[in-house]
Amino acid sequence: MTKTTFKITATAPTRVDLAGGTLDLWPIHNLLDRKATVNVAVNLEATVTVVPSNDRLFHFISEDQNIKDSGDLAAVTRSSKLYLFGLLLSAFWNKDLPPITVTTKAKSPAGAGLGGSSCLAVAFCRAIAEARKQFDRAYVIPTEEIIVRTAQDVESRVIHAPTGVQDYWGGMRGGINILEYPFGHTTVTTLPGKFWTGEDYTLMCCYSGKSRASAINNWEIFKRLFDGDKPLLDKIAAIGNEAADCAEAVLKGNWKDAMEASLREWKLRTALWPAIETPETKKIDLAAKEAGAMFTRVGGAGGGGVMGVICPRERVSTVSKAMTAVGGQVMDVVVGGPGLTVTYG
Numbered sequence: 001m002t003k004t005t006f007k008i009t010a011t012a013p014t015r016v017d018l019a020g021g022t023l024d025l026w027p028i029h030n031l032l033d034r035k036a037t038v039n040v041a042v043n044l045e046a047t048v049t050v051v052p053s054n055d056r057l058f059h060f061i062s063e064d065q066n067i068k069d070s071g072d073l074a075a076v077t078r079s080s081k082l083y084l085f086g087l088l089l090s091a092f093w094n095k096d097l098p099p100i101t102v103t104t105k106a107k108s109p110a111g112a113g114l115g116g117s118s119c120l121a122v123a124f125c126r127a128i129a130e131a132r133k134q135f136d137r138a139y140v141i142p143t144e145e146i147i148v149r150t151a152q153d154v155e156s157r158v159i160h161a162p163t164g165v166q167d168y169w170g171g172m173r174g175g176i177n178i179l180e181y182p183f184g185h186t187t188v189t190t191l192p193g194k195f196w197t198g199e200d201y202t203l204m205c206c207y208s209g210k211s212r213a214s215a216i217n218n219w220e221i222f223k224r225l226f227d228g229d230k231p232l233l234d235k236i237a238a239i240g241n242e243a244a245d246c247a248e249a250v251l252k253g254n255w256k257d258a259m260e261a262s263l264r265e266w267k268l269r270t271a272l273w274p275a276i277e278t279p280e281t282k283k284i285d286l287a288a289k290e291a292g293a294m295f296t297r298v299g300g301a302g303g304g305g306v307m308g309v310i311c312p313r314e315r316v317s318t319v320s321k322a323m324t325a326v327g328g329q330v331m332d333v334v335v336g337g338p339g340l341t342v343t344y345g
Helices: 073-077 084-093 115-137 144-160 166-173 218-226 228-252 255-272 279-290 311-327
Strands: 006-020 035-053 058-062 067-071 101-108 177-178 187-191 201-207 297-299 308-314 329-331 341-344
Touching: 006 115, 006 166, 006 228, 006 255, 035 058, 035 115, 035 228, 058 084, 067 073, 073 084, 084 115, 084 144, 101 115, 115 144, 115 166, 115 341, 144 166, 144 297, 166 177, 166 187, 177 228, 187 279, 201 311, 218 228, 228 255, 255 297, 255 311, 279 297, 279 308, 279 311, 297 341, 308 311, 311 329
Parallel strands: 058 101
Antiparallel strands: 006 035, 006 341, 035 101, 035 177, 058 067, 177 187, 201 308, 201 329, 297 308
């Protein structure tokens, strides 16, 4: 095969969920009449770079984890060192293609609750697909849906648990995403970031300083719901109603109503799973509110990690100082930026 030279970089953002987390887990949403998931991208992105290997081996380099792995195709696809990478590679590569070197870097702190591993998986899939096309011009780059489904399937294999879809679509699309769940498929409506930036308030991100220890066990939710836990189903349905209200308000451009629905959804969520908040996040939440923030919510399944903070624009500096004073780490983020991007160098 003729020697091929290229450098492909794929970048995907993480997301902050505003309403409807957990409902994106199939088939939980099928139990509900009203449901939606709303999230907004933040530029704590994951970056994946692929170049041809300079030897006969495949190389994985995770810069943020400080882990490296090398070997032939069979070795790296079954390695436990970077198991996610190996399985993703196996979904797109074959033994007749030359070896490559894949370097990854994630800006989101580990366990931040922002869907960091999922957006990394999306970027990884697209970068690998683009690299394959460099060797095989007849190869067709997979659709968004196939990349999302592949990343989701592989990650569920790695963590031995079901995964929702919102993290992957946040990484794929960027902007502001509204996920809805009619029977048979998921629909994703993406609004540009400027849809948010014209308002009188903004979204900040603050890291509690500790990785989250997920307060929600997906299997326990599944088991209880499908074992017929009616009180739990009623509470999940209430969350679904508020999430659907939030989505409808966003689509109408009514951010005041959207944020009020997000707050109501968060109150239901914390009542159902109190451990979603920790002493650290509660301290940051109290400081932020006393300084003028509308409310805060912990990303993902909670238990630590990164908090989204809804704040009037004129109070940003005051709120930032207040959260820092109690141990929070305010993160410099751009909200609602672009989704998955690919560059060639």
